[in-house]
Amino acid sequence: MEIKMDLISEDKINSMSSTEKLRFILDGVKSGNIVILEGGLTSEEQMQLIELTMTEVSDDFPGIEISGYQAKRSFFNLRKKSRLTVIGPAKVMRTIKKDKDLISAVVSAV
Amino acid sequence: MKLKKRRKGILSRLLRALFFRKVTAKIGIYGPPNAGKTTLANRIIHTFVDENEDIGVSTEVPHETRRAVRKEGVLIDLKSQSVQNPYLNVSPDSNVTSTTEQKPREGKSKLKLDIVDTPGLATKIDFHDFMAFGLEEKEAKKRAKEATEGVIEAIKWLDDIDGVLLLMDATEDPYTQTNIVIIGNLEARSIPVIVVANKMDLAEAAPQRIADAFPQHTVIPISALKGENMGELYKEMARRFR
Numbered sequence: 001m002e003i004k005m006d007l008i009s010e011d012k013i014n015s016m017s018s019t020e021k022l023r024f025i026l027d028g029v030k031s032g033n034i035v036i037l038e039g040g041l042t043s044e045e046q047m048q049l050i051e052l053t054m055t056e057v058s059d060d061f062p063g064i065e066i067s068g069y070q071a072k073r074s075f076f077n078l079r080k081k082s083r084l085t086v087i088g089p090a091k092v093m094r095t096i097k098k099d100k101d102l103i104s105a106v107v108s109a110v
Numbered sequence: 111m112k113l114k115k116r117r118k119g120i121l122s123r124l125l126r127a128l129f130f131r132k133v134t135a136k137i138g139i140y141g142p143p144n145a146g147k148t149t150l151a152n153r154i155i156h157t158f159v160d161e162n163e164d165i166g167v168s169t170e171v172p173h174e175t176r177r178a179v180r181k182e183g184v185l186i187d188l189k190s191q192s193v194q195n196p197y198l199n200v201s202p203d204s205n206v207t208s209t210t211e212q213k214p215r216e217g218k219s220k221l222k223l224d225i226v227d228t229p230g231l232a233t234k235i236d237f238h239d240f241m242a243f244g245l246e247e248k249e250a251k252k253r254a255k256e257a258t259e260g261v262i263e264a265i266k267w268l269d270d271i272d273g274v275l276l277l278m279d280a281t282e283d284p285y286t287q288t289n290i291v292i293i294g295n296l297e298a299r300s301i302p303v304i305v306v307a308n309k310m311d312l313a314e315a316a317p318q319r320i321a322d323a324f325p326q327h328t329v330i331p332i333s334a335l336k337g338e339n340m341g342e343l344y345k346e347m348a349r350r351f352r
Contacts, residue, residue: 043294050233050291051265054258059251063234066287090234098285 001109003034003092010039022049026056029064029089034107040068040085049087065093067103134183135351136224138267141277142288143172143230146308150277150334151181151227157340158184165227171243173230173257178267181225186344188219221348228267229260231288268295273302273351275343280307280315280331284323293324302350304343307331311338 006028013021022045028035041049046066053064068085086093086103097104139147148168155165159181166175235257240250274296278284296303305324307317310331317331330346332339 042298043291044298046287046291047265047268047295050231050288051262053233054235054261057235057254057258059237062236062238062254063232066233066291068287068290090236095287098283098287100285 003032003107003109005034005036007036008038010037013037013039018045018048021045022052025049025087026052026064029087030056030061032089032092034086034088034093037085037087040083046085061089061091063090064088065090065095065105067095067098067105069100069103134222134224135272136180136226136270137273137275137347137351138226138228138264138271139275139277140228140264140292141230142279142286143232144170145230145277145279146334147230147277148175148227150275150306150308150332151179151225153334153337153340154184154186154225155181158186158190165225171245172239173232173235173253173260175227175229176253176256176260178229178260178263179227181227184223184225186221186223186347188341188344188348219348221352223347223351226267226271228264229257231261231264231292232257233288235261268299268301271301274304275306275347276303277306277308278320280309280317280320281312284320289323293327303327304346304350305329306343308334311336 016024021041025035025037026049046068049064049066057063064087066085066087069083086105088105088107092109093105093107095103095105139151141147146168148166151165152168155163165179165181168174235254237247237250237254240253241247245253274292276289276292276296278289293303293305305320305327307315307320307329309315310317311333315331317329321329328346328350330339330343332343334340
């Protein structure tokens with residue numbers, strides 16, 4: 001079984017509203033894809049994604065696996081800049097190691 | 111639009127804190143499933159309310175708490191006998207009492223709080239996980255559905271909470287996305303948080319890993335089950351949530 005990976009540019013992500021962004025990600029993940037976002041999601045967006053995911057959990061879709069780097073502070077420590085975020089279906093993706101600068105994940109076909 | 115909303119949230123929080131100070135703050139106990147949230151809530155109730163009263167049932171089955179439970183008007187009294195009991199205040203790992211290296215200030219010894227025990231936050235809920243604990247498929251699916259609703263409820267409670275005890279299992283890797291997302295949200299909303307490294311009584315517990323992962327926050331190692339180092343946690347609660 002093939003697993004598709006979508007690498008989404010920061011420009012593409014920034015052109016979408018929050019709702020569009022979350023819908024776009026979840027639709028991709030529910031189709032079985034691994035979605036990698038340049039620039040990442042803010043922690044608020046990640047929380048909204050978890051909330052949206054929970055409304056769509058079913059027997060066939062148990063949820064998502066999400067990994068990202070902790071946000072970096074910028075602009076004199078006032079604004080948090082998010083970095084890369086990886087999201088995949090929990091059925092096929094599993095994070096095995098993670099620290100502030102490294103994410104190791106295994107992807108296995110069902 | 112969203113930024114505006116968040117700014118408004120922080121501003122109203124500041125205004126409320128300055129001019130409309132609440133008599134009783136609502137403190138949410140948050141964390142991933144099986145971190146010991148209900149065990150901690152029960153410990154607090156046993157210590158300060160009634161030693162025979164439970165806020166919820168704690169078992170090894172994940173998502174046992176699937177609805178947020180609020181206990182109103184819990185009076186945290188640092189001078190009560192159960193807090194003063196030296197056995198309960200022993201910290202076997204004194205190096206990890208606080209990452210901020212500041213001693214909690216001794217404030218007033220009493221603090222009234224509402225304690226909200228929330229369902230565990232998770233990004234996935236698979237009914238097969240419940241079947242592994244012996245539940246029938248129908249019951250496992252029902253429980254999984256309730257657990258998803260519980261996660262949503264816990265997230266919604268963040269809009270109405272004044273402070274958070276964020277529980278992490280000290281035997282597990284703290285660098286999970288769930289922990290990072292909760293902390294990021296609390297920081298964005300300017301909600302005071304104490305990170306609680308639970309299960310310090312277990313040999314494989316490593317509270318220092320939690321302190322290293324979240325150096326910007328105070329980390330208090332405890333055993334909610336055995337009641338170890340609870341005095342230190344109550345002191346920090348009195349300092350942060352007043």
